[in-house]
Amino acid sequence: MLYTSEAIESAxxxxxxxxxxxxxxAQRLALHxxxxxxxDVEKLAHxxxxxxxxxxxxxxxxNLTESDPCPICTSQKRNRSxxxxxxxxxDLFAIERTNEYFGLYHVxxxxxxxxxxxxxxxxxxxxxxxxxxxxxxxxxxxxLAMNPNVEGEVTTQYLTKLLKPLDIKVSRLARGIPMxxxxxxxxxxxVSRALQGRVSL
Amino acid sequence: MRISxxxxxxxxxxxxxxxxxxxxxxxxxxxxxxxKTSMLEAVSxxxxxxxxxxxxxxxxxxxxxxxxxxxxxxxxxxxxPYKVSVTISTHERKLIMSSLGKRLTPQDIIGEMPMVALSxxxxxxxxxxxxxxxxxxDSILSQASKLYMKDMLSLKRxxxxxxxMLHSAKNGHPIDTALLDTxxxxxxxxxxxxxxKRWAWMRxxxxxxxxxxxxxxxxxxxxxxxxxxxxxxxxxxxxxxPPSPEDLRTAYRRIFDSVAAQERKRGTTAxxxxxxxxVFTVNGGIARESASQGQHKTLLIALKTAEFxxxxxxxxxxxxxxxxxxxxxxxxxxxxxxxHLLASGAQTFVTTTDPRIYHEHFTxxxxxxxxxxxxxxxxxxxx
Ligand SMILES: [Zn+2]
Numbered sequence: 001m002l003y004t005s006e007a008i009e010s011a012x013x014x015x016x017x018x019x020x021x022x023x024x025x026a027q028r029l030a031l032h033x034x035x036x037x038x039x040d041v042e043k044l045a046h047x048x049x050x051x052x053x054x055x056x057x058x059x060x061x062x063n064l065t066e067s068d069p070c071p072i073c074t075s076q077k078r079n080r081s082x083x084x085x086x087x088x089x090x091d092l093f094a095i096e097r098t099n100e101y102f103g104l105y106h107v108x109x110x111x112x113x114x115x116x117x118x119x120x121x122x123x124x125x126x127x128x129x130x131x132x133x134x135x136x137x138x139x140x141x142x143x144l145a146m147n148p149n150v151e152g153e154v155t156t157q158y159l160t161k162l163l164k165p166l167d168i169k170v171s172r173l174a175r176g177i178p179m180x181x182x183x184x185x186x187x188x189x190x191v192s193r194a195l196q197g198r199v200s201l
Numbered sequence: 202m203r204i205s206x207x208x209x210x211x212x213x214x215x216x217x218x219x220x221x222x223x224x225x226x227x228x229x230x231x232x233x234x235x236x237k238t239s240m241l242e243a244v245s246x247x248x249x250x251x252x253x254x255x256x257x258x259x260x261x262x263x264x265x266x267x268x269x270x271x272x273x274x275x276x277x278x279x280x281x282p283y284k285v286s287v288t289i290s291t292h293e294r295k296l297i298m299s300s301l302g303k304r305l306t307p308q309d310i311i312g313e314m315p316m317v318a319l320s321x322x323x324x325x326x327x328x329x330x331x332x333x334x335x336x337x338x339d340s341i342l343s344q345a346s347k348l349y350m351k352d353m354l355s356l357k358r359x360x361x362x363x364x365x366m367l368h369s370a371k372n373g374h375p376i377d378t379a380l381l382d383t384x385x386x387x388x389x390x391x392x393x394x395x396x397x398k399r400w401a402w403m404r405x406x407x408x409x410x411x412x413x414x415x416x417x418x419x420x421x422x423x424x425x426x427x428x429x430x431x432x433x434x435x436x437x438x439x440x441x442x443p444p445s446p447e448d449l450r451t452a453y454r455r456i457f458d459s460v461a462a463q464e465r466k467r468g469t470t471a472x473x474x475x476x477x478x479x480v481f482t483v484n485g486g487i488a489r490e491s492a493s494q495g496q497h498k499t500l501l502i503a504l505k506t507a508e509f510x511x512x513x514x515x516x517x518x519x520x521x522x523x524x525x526x527x528x529x530x531x532x533x534x535x536x537x538x539x540x541h542l543l544a545s546g547a548q549t550f551v552t553t554t555d556p557r558i559y560h561e562h563f564t565x566x567x568x569x570x571x572x573x574x575x576x577x578x579x580x581x582x583x584x
Binding site: 112113114115119120149150151153154157158161187188189192 | 346347348351355358359361362363365366369377379380383384386387
């Protein structure tokens with residue numbers, strides 16, 4: 001459907017270029033915004049611009065931050081000898097929410113994915129290796145916390161190959177039955193992985 | 202498993218069809234092209250998330266419509282209610298809902314309502330290409346094990362990623378050898394897992410198959426089924442003990458080393474379980490090359506009988522049985538073997554152009570039903 005306004009049409013086009021937003025959803029969003037009070041739309045536009053202007057990559061861990069280095073990297077309370085490597089900032093938040101991890105992070109901004117043209121150079125890998133040479137705060141352990149899919153697995157293996165020769169302990173997250181769910185309701189693949197990764201007591 | 206109601210919406214030439222099914226044999230009678238096979242395809246859609254007829258699922262959508270759906274209400278052998286509905290759209294992903302949840306993937310429902318289909322098209326299993334035989338094996342293993350399905354999805358994904366790298370090498374782009382090696386290692390790991398599962402399956406399944414073939418041929422013919430994994434040395438898998446994962450890994454590493462140059466030149470993966478083969482032999486001869494038409498038919502019935510028994514044992518659930526136009530192709534002796542399979546008590550869906558099949562074999566009015574299908578309309582025959 002073509003609208004009689006060029007402004008609507010171009011808003012829809014911009015919105016539909018966003019990931020997971022199809023043309024239909026873009027139309028709905030555009031019409032929704034059009035019906036909102038002007039102040040609300042201005043607020044959104046300003047928020048987007050402010051985000052773009054203020055947010056940058058932390059020069060140490062590559063997480064998104066407004067101050068460089070980021071609050072985690074500068075915190076005196078954190079253990080500087082452990083680095084947890086994650087694919088996306090969202091994964092970092094997931095681990096932070098546990099309040100159980102007190103080391104540092106490194107955000108790769110993706111996983112190795114030839115189909116999408118993502119190779120080692122597209123990830124924040126050089127930055128990670130650079131941190132391994134830090135003599136002031138030597139790194140003892142790297143925890144690889146990739147997603148449990150084909151791309152995450154290959155990224156884990158590739159990083160292991162790079163890190164092992166540097167004489168650093170490399171570990172990965174355990175895979176198993178989610179807490180709070182009954183064993184009988186877990187799918188066969190999860191149960192089988194949990195069996196393979198069993199721990200002795 | 203028993204389906205109590207079946208609903209079709211804009212599927213092939215059906216607009217809106219809703220029927221209550223008989224607990225045992227349901228015969229759909231009608232002329233070709235009037236929509237009797239669609240009833241079986243609807244069952245298949247709910248059981249496997251895809252039609253058993255070799256075609257694109259989008260071909261199920263009625264012309265002029267942009268989506269079709271099939272849904273069933275059913276009961277397991279233990280009388281637990283189970284519902285599932287599958288919608289195919291022209292522009293969107295398959296929408297699958299069941300008693301297990303909304304927005305499901307095919308893996309979530311495959312195997313929940315086990316199903317075995319027999320159609321003359323399936324002669325390709327013994328007479329057709331290796332791909333036909335792999336499809337047969339994968340379909341059984343997928344219904345029997347979610348883990349196998351997961352491994353197969355990983356294999357597909359790894360091949361796609363690895364082939365992307367090889368393709369760019371073919372086009373002269375520089376390639377990160379360490380990265381390609383990592384994908385190769387990943388491919389080897391998943392290949393080992395799949396070969397071990399296929400090996401174990403072949404062991405077990407071939408026993409089922411020999412028993413059912415001997416039943417049908419009165420023990421006069423000797424039949425065997427062999428698993429031939431692509432490129433692996435035969436001695437590695439021919440023993441009575443399962444091959445060791447470490448031996449398989451070593452063998453695959455050697456194979457991928459030896460095809461490395463060729464793979465980069467052709468831009469695609471040269472070996473692996475995606476090329477595995479199954480060989481059927483009858484009286485020592487390879488079935489694909491030397492079996493007669495009759496032997497192929499007997500083999501097909503034996504394989505499907507074995508599939509039925511195997512799935513029944515694995516899932517602890519009686520599979521649904523779909524017989525698409527099988528009686529027109531079979532002589533009375535082989536048709537008798539199919540009736541033998543029917544005696545297992547499974548709920549069965551039969552299509553035929555000839556209502557005599559029903560009147561001669563399935564007149565038990567309480568458990569069986571005859572439906573006439575005409576121009577996408579379904580009418581239950583009066584008793
Ligand atoms: Zn930082």
